[in-house]
Amino acid sequence: MNKVIDILKLSNYDKFKCIADKCKFTCCEGWDIGIDGDTYNKWKEKNNKSDYIFNNIKIKNCKSKTEYFINKETHEACPFLDNQGLCKIVKSHGEEYLSLTCHMFPRIENIFEDKKELLLSCACPEVVELISSINGKINIISENNTNLKNNLLELKIRETLVNIVQQKNFSLEDKLIISFQMLLTILENESFREDNLLEELEKYKNGDYIRELIDMYHDVDLNINDSVEEINYLFLDIIQNYKEVSVLDILLKDISDFAENIKIRTLSAKWHDYKRLFEEYNKLIENCIVSKILSCCISSDIKEMIISFQLIILEYLLVRYAVFLKYCMNKNKEIDTQDIKDYIVAFSRIIGNNTEAVREFIIDGFGEAVLEIGYLCFITLF
Numbered sequence: 001m002n003k004v005i006d007i008l009k010l011s012n013y014d015k016f017k018c019i020a021d022k023c024k025f026t027c028c029e030g031w032d033i034g035i036d037g038d039t040y041n042k043w044k045e046k047n048n049k050s051d052y053i054f055n056n057i058k059i060k061n062c063k064s065k066t067e068y069f070i071n072k073e074t075h076e077a078c079p080f081l082d083n084q085g086l087c088k089i090v091k092s093h094g095e096e097y098l099s100l101t102c103h104m105f106p107r108i109e110n111i112f113e114d115k116k117e118l119l120l121s122c123a124c125p126e127v128v129e130l131i132s133s134i135n136g137k138i139n140i141i142s143e144n145n146t147n148l149k150n151n152l153l154e155l156k157i158r159e160t161l162v163n164i165v166q167q168k169n170f171s172l173e174d175k176l177i178i179s180f181q182m183l184l185t186i187l188e189n190e191s192f193r194e195d196n197l198l199e200e201l202e203k204y205k206n207g208d209y210i211r212e213l214i215d216m217y218h219d220v221d222l223n224i225n226d227s228v229e230e231i232n233y234l235f236l237d238i239i240q241n242y243k244e245v246s247v248l249d250i251l252l253k254d255i256s257d258f259a260e261n262i263k264i265r266t267l268s269a270k271w272h273d274y275k276r277l278f279e280e281y282n283k284l285i286e287n288c289i290v291s292k293i294l295s296c297c298i299s300s301d302i303k304e305m306i307i308s309f310q311l312i313i314l315e316y317l318l319v320r321y322a323v324f325l326k327y328c329m330n331k332n333k334e335i336d337t338q339d340i341k342d343y344i345v346a347f348s349r350i351i352g353n354n355t356e357a358v359r360e361f362i363i364d365g366f367g368e369a370v371l372e373i374g375y376l377c378f379i380t381l382f
């Protein structure tokens, strides 16, 4: 008998449509574009069709693995892009000839034992537009209403993360810290038996329990100048190599010049007014965060799951800070929704699509791949 496979789709999944040459954030620039082995072999078999393709491929041999990439520097545009912003491979051979990465983006498929989830990446501006048009909470919906229960523990943990982030009555920052704390507790008790783990997850369904944890973190006094100074350093360090990427320079150049030269105290004085205004955009940001949790927090290795979640927090903090710099530069002291959407795309690419590089950056700077909760509070809860 065939096993029933449930297909689940992110809200608005079917509405996605690439706007190709009308897109100001072409997906063909600003990262290393990998080519999967099957596509490489297919292109090899059809060599006569693919000469111009092989002239633009680089091969990396690392350890026992051979990896294939489109031959470009991270910041450069794809050599297959024509001057109208259209892909030469698609024009010559059709979409099905593309490598998996190019064919799929921004779609994401997560396959589990009895289900397939179809999600979308916030690294595409059209996806962020679709998410911003959702009125309520973003969701993942079963296509055939089978809605099988999450039997895998990692999916139960992910479900708890989503439930915490979608709780009412708490600030988004608090919910991110509490979620991170929950993952750390699970990591520290790796020997948890399944029933202990489920008991631990159950606690986070209780709003009073979450409130107690939040109060504990708010007992610590934070100096706003120190926190702003730290996030300013972090921001400048992380975007350092992305200011030259042409699809990102327009977003990063002005604010990074501003951040390099402004006095921290001048920035700190504007922070509280800004934060109040920024909270008005929580619905969009929360829905983007949930879509990232659904896509990325799926590892059965809890340490890997924490690292994925930590990157989601970092993306959030950098979006919040980049929009803050824009706000400080703006004479009217207003927030433009388009800035929020643009920085969500930018940091989804800088962090979410370069996870290995960011992981190394964190290890180099902090000695560990997982940040300390005290440090995260310091850069989040001020």
Ligand code: SF4
Pocket (backbone or CB within 6 Å): 017, 018, 019, 020, 021, 023, 024, 025, 026, 027, 028, 105, 106, 123, 124, 125, 126
């Ligand atoms: S970023 Fe999105 S809309 Fe833009 S070209 Fe890529 S898939 Fe299309």
